[in-house]
Amino acid sequence: QLKAVIFDLDGVITDTAEYHFIAWKQLAEELGITFDRTFNEQLKGVSRMESLERILALGGQTERYTAAEKEALAHKKNEHYKQLIARMTPNDLLPGILDLLRELKRENVKIGLASASKNAFTVIERLQIGEYFDTIVDAAKIKHSKPHPEIFLTAAKQLQVDPSACVGVEDAQAGVAAIQAANMFAIGVGDKEALKEADYIVETTAELTYDAIVRAFYRE
Ligand code: BG6
Numbered sequence: 108q109l110k111a112v113i114f115d116l117d118g119v120i121t122d123t124a125e126y127h128f129i130a131w132k133q134l135a136e137e138l139g140i141t142f143d144r145t146f147n148e149q150l151k152g153v154s155r156m157e158s159l160e161r162i163l164a165l166g167g168q169t170e171r172y173t174a175a176e177k178e179a180l181a182h183k184k185n186e187h188y189k190q191l192i193a194r195m196t197p198n199d200l201l202p203g204i205l206d207l208l209r210e211l212k213r214e215n216v217k218i219g220l221a222s223a224s225k226n227a228f229t230v231i232e233r234l235q236i237g238e239y240f241d242t243i244v245d246a247a248k249i250k251h252s253k254p255h256p257e258i259f260l261t262a263a264k265q266l267q268v269d270p271s272a273c274v275g276v277e278d279a280q281a282g283v284a285a286i287q288a289a290n291m292f293a294i295g296v297g298d299k300e301a302l303k304e305a306d307y308i309v310e311t312t313a314e315l316t317y318d319a320i321v322r323a324f325y326r327e
């Protein structure tokens with residue numbers, strides 16, 4: 108029985124996946140490393156430091172910086188990202204998300220947030236949707252990056268719901284893998300090819316209605 112829906116944030120509830128991309132791309136270019144959207148798929152859902160490591164590895168620069176320098180680079184990216192999210196408003200919710208949150212509440216389905224972002228609380232506040240969430244996992248307390256299931260399992264535990272009664276919603280390959288490793292039903296939002304491992308895929312959040320989720324979940 109469906110008891111909870113656990114959402115990723117960036118790229119699912121709002122288009123901050125694009126802001127992460129813009130901020131990383133700018134930093135990477137300053138370091139002489141270029142990457143495209145295909146490579147960027149591998150950064151989605153991945154923590155700040157791990158994303159930096161992947162970008163440095165792409166540029167063959169893994170050994171070039173000390174730990175302190177890497178911290179400074181990650182900080183620089185985050186300052187840029189914070190500038191980008193500072194102007195967000197409730198208008199930046201992706202299509203259909205607010206209706207979905209309302210409907211889940213009406214149907215007594217619990218709502219959780221499992222974002223790897225340390226900026227998640229700020230973004231939720233800017234979007235003014237904090238009241239809908241029964242739990243928000245604190246990314247700072249999570250040890251293992253997605254695709255490890257830790258963050259989704261933590262959300263389920265905080266909601267006191269068995270993982271098998273949870274649906275996870277993700278735009279990232281690593282996120283879909285994390286949901287499945289947690290033994291939850293994985294819904295992918297975005298490119299059908301990139302997210303082909305998901306149990307159910309929608310191209311945009313507009314298709315993400317309560318009815319669609321219920322139908323997909325019980326078909327399994
Ligand atoms: C994830 C994003 O939600 O959070 C990643 O998909 C990002 O792109 C990660 O790197 C960590 O975010 P932050 O805000 O803590 O740097």
Ligand code: MG
Pocket residue numbers: 115116117118119124151152277278279282
């Ligand atoms: Mg995401």
